[in-house]
Amino acid sequence: MTTLLFLSYEHLLIIALIVLLLFGGKKIPELMHGLGKGVKSFKSGMKDVEEEVKKSVDEVKDETTK
Template identity: 45%
Template structure:
């Protein structure tokens, strides 16, 4: 597992407990899990299809020009 032994994992966990406190660790883990879940969901959705209309900075939209000569 990433080249970490049991000793290194115990030291890392001890530092995390000292730094954040035992009460905040579940909250942090929950937030990290939710972030990973949202990231994976975003990857599954893919890129949205391109829009046929473009908006300029004034909030007005115009047709997209596929041949910009």
């Protein structure tokens, strides 16, 4: 059985305040910066994988047409 989690604006505000209390105002920008770098790195890695797959598919197509 699955349950759906619905968050209202009040819930999000409470969560934001708790995060602010736990990490402090100075640490949150550092965390967001690290998160941004991680997302950028992930996207770059996915692009590299896509290029490798395309290259492999092209090589297989070339071999089968010979």
